[in-house]
Amino acid sequence: MIRRWLPYPLLSLLLAVIWLVLNQSLAVGTLLLGVLLGIGLGLAYRVLEPPKAHIRNFLLLGRLLLRVLGDIVRSNFAVARLIVHRDRRMHSGFVAIPLTLTDRHGLAVLAGIITSTPGTIWVSHDPDLSILVIHVLDLVDDQAEIDAIKQRYERPLLEIFQ
Amino acid sequence: MSHLDALPPWAAILVTVLMLLGASLACIGSAGLLRLKDFYQRVHAPTLGTTLGTYCMLAASITCFSVLHGRPIFNEILIGVFLTLTAPITLMLLVRTALHRDREAGSDYVPKSPHKP
Numbered sequence: 028m029i030r031r032w033l034p035y036p037l038l039s040l041l042l043a044v045i046w047l048v049l050n051q052s053l054a055v056g057t058l059l060l061g062v063l064l065g066i067g068l069g070l071a072y073r074v075l076e077p078p079k080a081h082i083r084n085f086l087l088l089g090r091l092l093l094r095v096l097g098d099i100v101r102s103n104f105a106v107a108r109l110i111v112h113r114d115r116r117m118h119s120g121f122v123a124i125p126l127t128l129t130d131r132h133g134l135a136v137l138a139g140i141i142t143s144t145p146g147t148i149w150v151s152h153d154p155d156l157s158i159l160v161i162h163v164l165d166l167v168d169d170q171a172e173i174d175a176i177k178q179r180y181e182r183p184l185l186e187i188f189q
Numbered sequence: 190m191s192h193l194d195a196l197p198p199w200a201a202i203l204v205t206v207l208m209l210l211g212a213s214l215a216c217i218g219s220a221g222l223l224r225l226k227d228f229y230q231r232v233h234a235p236t237l238g239t240t241l242g243t244y245c246m247l248a249a250s251i252t253c254f255s256v257l258h259g260r261p262i263f264n265e266i267l268i269g270v271f272l273t274l275t276a277p278i279t280l281m282l283l284v285r286t287a288l289h290r291d292r293e294a295g296s297d298y299v300p301k302s303p304h305k306p
Contacts, residue, residue, distance in 0.1 A: 050264075106233060110224055111220075121299065139274070142277035145233055148229075149281050150284055162233075
C-alpha cells in the first residue's frame, strides 16, 4: 500500500521539505499542499522508471557532505590565489583514474563533487573500462591526485551506494 | 535603505564581511576567465562564483533578514542546493563539447578516446 502511493519515499519527503522551506511556514494548508506535492511528483517520477538508488549509510553520507563542503572552501581559496598570483610555472593536465565504483548514483554524486570543487573537473568516464578522466588546474603529482580522489571520495561512496 | 537601520552593528558587520567575501570570490573567478591560458584552465574559474561565492552571499542574506524579522528565515538555502546540483552539469557539458572538438581536430593535448586508437 505504501509502495503504491510512495514509490520513492525519500524523494517525496525531500519535495515536501523543499516546499515547506520555500514557503517558510508550517501552516496546515502549506503542510497539506507539501504532502500532496510530494506524493504527486513522486508518482510522476515513477513514469520515468529511473533505476532505484540504495543508500546504505546515511551517517557516512552526511560526513562525506561535510568533508566536501570543507574541501570546496579550501580549494576556493587555493584557486583564487592561483588566479591572482598567475604563477607561470603552474602546470595543468588530465589525469586518468581507474575506478572501482560502478553504481550510477554513486558516479553521479562523484561527478558533482569533483566538478563542484574548484580546481578539478570531471571530463569523461568510460563505463566499460571504468576509467575516469579529470582535468586538474594545478597538477603537481598525478599519483597524489588519484589517491586523493580514491581515498577521500570513492571509498565512502562505495560504502554508501554499492 | 531606511529599514536596514534596524540592523544592529554586529549583524551589519557580519553581513558586510560575507557580502564582500562572496563578491570578491565571484570577481576573482570572472577575472580568471581572462587570466588563465586555455579553455580547460578557464572552465575552473567560474566555480568560485557558483560555490563559495554564492554560499557567502546566501549566508549574508540569511543573517540580514533573520535578524531584521527576529525569526530564522532560510529559504535562500534552496538557491544553494539548486545551484550546487545544476552548475556542475553545465560545466561538464562545456568540457565534453571542447573535448569532442579537440579530438576531432586531432589535438595532442587532450587524452585519446579509449574506443578509437
